Every structure is written in structure tokens, then in C-alpha cells.
Amino acid sequence: xxxxxxxxxxxxxxxxxxxxxxxxxxxxxxxxxxxxxxxxxxxxxxxxxxxxxxxxxxxxxxxxxxxxxxxxxxxxxxxxxxxxxxxxxxxxxxxxxxxxxxxxxxxxxxxxxxxxxxxxxxxxxxxxxxxxxxxxxxxxxxxxxxxxxxxxxxxxxxxxxxxxxxxxxxxxxxxxxxxxxxxxxxxxxxxxxxxxxxxxxxxxxxxxxxxxxxxxxxxxxxxxxxxxxxxxxxxxxxxxxxxxxxxxxxxxxxxxxxxxxxxxxxxxxxxxxxxxxxxxxxxxxxxxxxxxxxxxxxxxxxxxxxxxxxxxxx
Numbered sequence: 641x642x643x644x645x646x647x648x649x650x651x652x653x654x655x656x657x658x659x660x661x662x663x664x665x666x667x668x669x670x671x672x673x674x675x676x677x678x679x680x681x682x683x684x685x686x687x688x689x690x691x692x693x694x695x696x697x698x699x700x701x702x703x704x705x706x707x708x709x710x711x712x713x714x715x716x717x718x719x720x721x722x723x724x725x726x727x728x729x730x731x732x733x734x735x736x737x738x739x740x741x742x743x744x745x746x747x748x749x750x751x752x753x754x755x756x757x758x759x760x761x762x763x764x765x766x767x768x769x770x771x772x773x774x775x776x777x778x779x780x781x782x783x784x785x786x787x788x789x790x791x792x793x794x795x796x797x798x799x800x801x802x803x804x805x806x807x808x809x810x811x812x813x814x815x816x817x818x819x820x821x822x823x824x825x826x827x828x829x830x831x832x833x834x835x836x837x838x839x840x841x842x843x844x845x846x847x848x849x850x851x852x853x854x855x856x857x858x859x860x861x862x863x864x865x866x867x868x869x870x871x872x873x874x875x876x877x878x879x880x881x882x883x884x885x886x887x888x889x890x891x892x893x894x895x896x897x898x899x900x901x902x903x904x905x906x907x908x909x910x911x912x913x914x915x916x917x918x919x920x921x922x923x924x925x926x927x928x929x930x931x932x933x934x935x936x937x938x939x940x941x942x943x944x945x946x947x948x949x950x951x952x953x954x
Contacts, residue, residue, distance in 0.1 A: 644664065644665055644666045645665050645666070645683045645684065645934075645938050646665065646666040646667075646668060646678055646681040646682045646683060646684075647661055647665045647666070647667050647668070647682065647683070647684045647685070647686060647934070648668045648669075648670060648675060648682045648684070648685045648686070648701075649661075649667060649668070649669050649670065649686045650670045650685060650686065650687045650688070650691070650694070651670075651671075651687065651688045651691055652669075652671045653688070654686060654687075654688060654710060655669060657686060657710070657927070657930070660927060660931070661686075661931075661934075665684075665934070666678075666681070668682065674697070679700055679701050679702070680702060680703060681703070682701050682703065682704060683703055683704060683705045683706070683937075683938065684704070684705060684706040684707075684708055684934055684937060684938075685698070685701070685704060685706070685707050685708065686708045686710060686930065687707065687708070687709055687710065687716075687717070688709070688710055688711055688716075689709045689710070689711040689712070689713040689714040689715060689716055689717060689731060690711070690713060690715060690716050690867060690896075691716045692716045693707070693716060693717050693718065693722075695718070695721065698722075698725075698727070704727060705727075705728075705937055705938070706727070706728055706729075706730065706933065706934065706937040706943075707722055707727055707728070707729045707730075708729075708730050708930055708933055708934060708937075709729060709730060709731040709732070709947070710732065710926055710927075710930055711731065711732055711917075711926065712731055712732050712733050712734070712735055712736060712737070712917070712926075713731070713839060713840075713867070714729065714731045714947055715839055715840040715841055715867060717729055717947075719947050728937070728943060728946055728947075729946065729947040730929070730930075730933040730937075730943050730944070730945050730946050730947065731929075731945060731947055732925065732926040732929045732930070732945065733790075733945055734790065735922050735925035735926055735929065736916075736917035736918075736919065736922035736925070736926070737789075737790035737791045737794055737917075738794050739916065739917050739918075739919045739921075739922050740791045740794075740837075740865050740916040740917045741791055741794035741795040741798055742798075743865060743891060743912070743915070743916035743917070744791070744795050744835055744837070744863055744865045744891075744916065745795065745798050745799065745802075747863050747865070747889035747890075747891065747910055747912070748778070748783075748799070748833060748835075748861070748863060748889065749778075750889060750910045751861050751863075751887045751888075751889040751908075751910045752775060752776060752778060752781070752833070752861060752887075753775045753778075754773055754775050756910050757773075758773060761773070778799075778802055778803065778804055779802075779803040779804070780803065780804070780805065781799075781804045781805070781832045781833055782804070782805045782807065782830060782831050782832045782833070783795075783796075783799045783804050783805065783806050783807070783831065783832070783833045783834075783835060784807050784808065784809070784821065784827040784828065784830065784831030784833065784834045784835070785806065785807070785808040785809075785835050785837055786808070786809060786810065786824065786827070786834065786835065786836045786837060786838050786847070786848075786866075786870075787808075787810050787836070787837045787838025787839065787866065788808045788810055788814065788816055788818075788820075788837075789837065789838065789839070791837040791865065791866075792808060792835075792837040792838070793816075795835060795837060796808065796817070796818055800818075804833075806818040807819050807820070807821050807827055807830060807831065808820055808821070808827070809821040809823065809824050809826075809827040810838060824847070824852060825851065825852060825855050828852045828853075828855035828856045828860075829855045829856075829857075831856060831860065832859065832860060832861065833860070833861045833863065834848075834852075834856050834860060834861070834862050834863070835863040835864075835865070836848060836862070836863065836864040836865070836866045836870050836871065837865060837866050838866055838870065839866070839867075840866060840867035840869055840870050844870060845869045845870070846869070846870070846871070846872045847870045847871075848862065848864075848870055848871040848872060848876070849872050849875065850872060850875035850878075850879070853872070853875055853876060853879045853884065853885050854879070854884055854885075856885060857884070857885070857886070858883055858884055858885065858886050859886045860885060860886050860887070861886060861887040861888070861889065862876065862885060862887070862888045862889070862890075863888075863889045863890070864888075864889075864890045864891065864892055865891045865892065865916045866892060867892055868890075868892040868893040868894040868895070868896065868898075869894055871890075871894075873893065873894045876888060877902070877903075877906050880906050880907055880908055880909065881905075881906065881907065886908060887908040887909070887910075888908065888909050888910075889909070889910040889911075890909065890910075890911050890912070891911075891912045891913075891914055891915065891916040892914055892916075893914075896914055897913065929944060929945050932944040932945075933945060933946075
């Protein structure tokens with residue numbers, strides 16, 4: 641009988657992967673207890689990219705051959721540290737960026753056209769003959785995109801088709817069909833809607849600072865479909881309560897799951913539970929890449945989607 645490779649799944653929300661993996665591999669789940677007795681058998685670790693890797697645990701797994709990131713983003717993974725130890729990292733690029741862009745557009749529509757607020761108003765009996773909600777048109781709205789990677793580019797095409805104007809900024813310039821702002825502050829000042837779509841790392845925590853939020857202003861809308869730590873959440877909440885920022889539409893948060901009580905009295909918000917990239921098709925694509933990378937690693941074949949650039953800049 642052939643010995644089946646052992647795999648360790650790290651995060652509880654990845655538990656559904658067990659059903660797909662256990663037909664081929666021996667599967668351990670970290671939240672059920674550290675696999676002390678199996679540490680010599682574990683050859684791959686499956687992780688979600690937004691969570692910091694457990695370096696001490698990795699160093700206690702002598703036969704670990706692969707760190708398989710189920711998601712596209714890998715900002716929680718110290719790729720250089722892994723590379724120095726000869727541990728390859730894979731991820732799922734190019735799978736869900738179109739879906740994230742769709743969701744970002746949905747957040748813009750929901751906030752600007754007051755779709756969620758209108759639903760609540762109707763259900764509460766607030767629609768009467770003398771009440772009429774007037775919202776701004778999207779035509780001519782200036783959309784600033786922070787990070788023009790796959791998500792940012794896909795969103796730019798969508799909002800342009802809806803007659804909005806596009807600018808963007810990231811630390812690195814690149815050829816683009818839209819003008820690049822001189823700085824993030826300039827982008828915020830010149831935008832009606834600011835969308836955060838860049839990767840996160842240790843150097844850009846709190847990138848969307850109080851200063852950036854104030855530059856966006858009392859009529860501005862901040863949308864975040866990237867990572868929660870990119871936004872100074874306390875400054876954001878304070879600005880919304882003070883009226884220094886007009887609206888926020890968020891799919892990601894500093895701590896996840898976020899505490900509902902934190903947002904209970906925060907006005908002018910549309911909130912979704914980190915679902916922008918979580919479509920059936922995207923998850924199937926991630927699963928396919930995960931299975932292909934695991935097979936390649938254990939067969940001694942080239943990895944299908946290795947992380948080749950540790951830089952998280954977008």
C-alpha cells in the first residue's frame with residue numbers, strides 16, 4: 641500500500657477543503673489540535689493568504705515540502721523567509737479578480753444610489769407619499785483606484801463603461817489607459833470615490849490614513865475590497881461619525897470577523913462579510929490550482945502557480 645502524503649489545513653474556514661483532499665491525502669486540521677504525533681509525516685501546509693504564517697510550527701515540520709496558499713493574495717506569508725528555507729509557496733492568481741471588481745462596482749452602486757438604505761427604509765415603512773430619496777448620478781463621478789493590478793484594472797474598465805472618470809495611483813508607475821495621480825493624497829483630493837484595490841504588506845498598514853480620508857472629504861465614498869489593515873479603521877469610523885467622510889463601503893476589516901457592535905452606530909456604510917471574491921466559480925478555480933500544485937509537489941514536477949515575486953506592490 642502506498643503511503644499517502646499528509647497535509648495540514650491551518651484555518652478553520654478552509655475546513656470544506658477536507659472533503660476534496662482526503663480522497664488522496666491524509667488530512668490534519670490545525671484547529672483540532674497541533675499534529676504533534678504527525679509532524680514527521682506532514683509534507684504540505686494549506687493556508688489562507690491573509691493570515692500570518694506560524695513560523696515556529698513550520699520549523700517543527702522537518703519534511704514540509706510546500707506552503708500552498710488557497711487564495712490569490714499571500715500578504716500574510718513571508719515569502720523571503722520561506723524561500724531562504726527552501727520552502728516553495730504557491731497561490732491562486734488570476735482566479736477571482738473579475739469577481740472582486742464586480743463586487744466593488746456593486747458596493748459603489750449600493751452606496752451612491754442608496755440601494756441598501758432604500759431597502760431598509762421600505763421594510764421599516766418609511767416610504768410614504770411625501771418621501772422621495774434623491775441620489776447622485778454616477779455619470780461624471782471621479783473614481784480613484786489605489787493599486788492598478790488585476791482587480792484595479794478590471795474595475796477601471798467597468799466604471800469607465802458606466803461614464804465615470806478614472807484615475808489611479810500606486811507606488812510604482814506602469815503603462816496604463818488612465819492617468820496616474822502624482823500622490824495618494826492628490827488622488828484622494830481629486831476623487832469622488834476612492835477604491836482600495838492594492839495588495840497589503842507590512843509597509844502599507846494604515847495606508848488610507850486620516851489625512852487621506854480628510855482629503856476625500858464629506859462628499860466622498862471610500863470603498864475597500866483589498867485588505868482591512870490598509871485602512872486606519874478607527875480614523876475611518878471617526879470621520880464617518882463626524883461627517884468628514886461622506887460614505888464607506890467595505891468588504892474587508894482590520895479584524896475578521898469584525899465585531900458587529902463596532903459598526904452599529906456608524907452612519908452611511910454598506911458592509912459585506914469579505915465575500916467579494918467568494919463566488920462558486922472562483923472557489924472552484926482556487927481548488928483546482930491547489931490540487932494541481934499539491935500533485936506537482938509530491939510528483940516532483942514543476943509547480944503550477946508558484947509565488948515568484950515576494951513584492952506585494954500593485
